[in-house]
Amino acid sequence: MPQALSASDPSALLDAVLKTNKKTSNPRLKAVMDAAIRHLHAFALEVDLTPDELHVGLEFLVAVGHATGPTKHEGILLADILGLATLTQLRGARHAVAAGGTEPALVGPFWRANQPLRPSGATISSPGTPGARLTVTGRVTDLKGDSIAGARVETWQASPKGLYENQDPEQEDMNLRGRFETDEQGRFSFISVRPAGYPVPVDGPCGELLAAQGRHTMRPAHLHFIAVAPGYRVLATQFFDTEDPHAYDDVVFGAVGSLLRRFEPDGANGYRLHVELKLERGETRVPHCPLP
Structure with a gap:
């Protein structure tokens, strides 16, 4: 006879x-659920979780879902501020990085589908976008340093006001975004403006959690990149401005050491940045794009 639980x-x-x-x-x-069940039960025992506290936690998760919409994915933000997204990115790329590949960073919640295809060397900032000129050059290679021609490179960034264009009605649609194709030498380039750091959205439950923890909300200034080439694993990464006050104190733990770069002065009112995107051979699986 089955025994009653005690x-x-x-x-x-x-x-x-x-x-x-x-x-x-x-x-x-099955493996993931087995582990999740074991760890959840161990967590509840460790903190002596009460029914009321469980209810608060479940309501928090419901609020995360309600706060997700066309301009913000609160679930991604939660994984970011807990360091979970960075952990999975770094673990997934550990073999490639050990072989000389570019370290990954978060895709984040602001990548948009159908970013405009632009010719190499084009300007991605709309006329009237304030800020110092930033010239970006880049190259996509394999782990041995051989060029990858025809790779798709997408980039996006916040404005010098610290806002992505889908957050800011004063910016043109798709401002500070672009999609490029590498040439025979794996090269691409574009003109932009120097980005600024910004706070993560705090108008939802993740903002309440950060406040309860007494944490700051800032991300250091950065540019996002995604590189896609057939026969290679997709690389999603970011490059960070070392002069930003939060370069070593990123609220989402994404500013790992190799991705911190000095934006080199370039003329009276400009800067220059060069990036190398080194890809590992493997299955080409493009991550989910969170915004239309």
């Missing part, structure tokens, strides 16, 4: 829950 024996409850997962047909889902 409050004095939480291991029996854990075993009962794990037993319900045994028929899961997808082996990866």
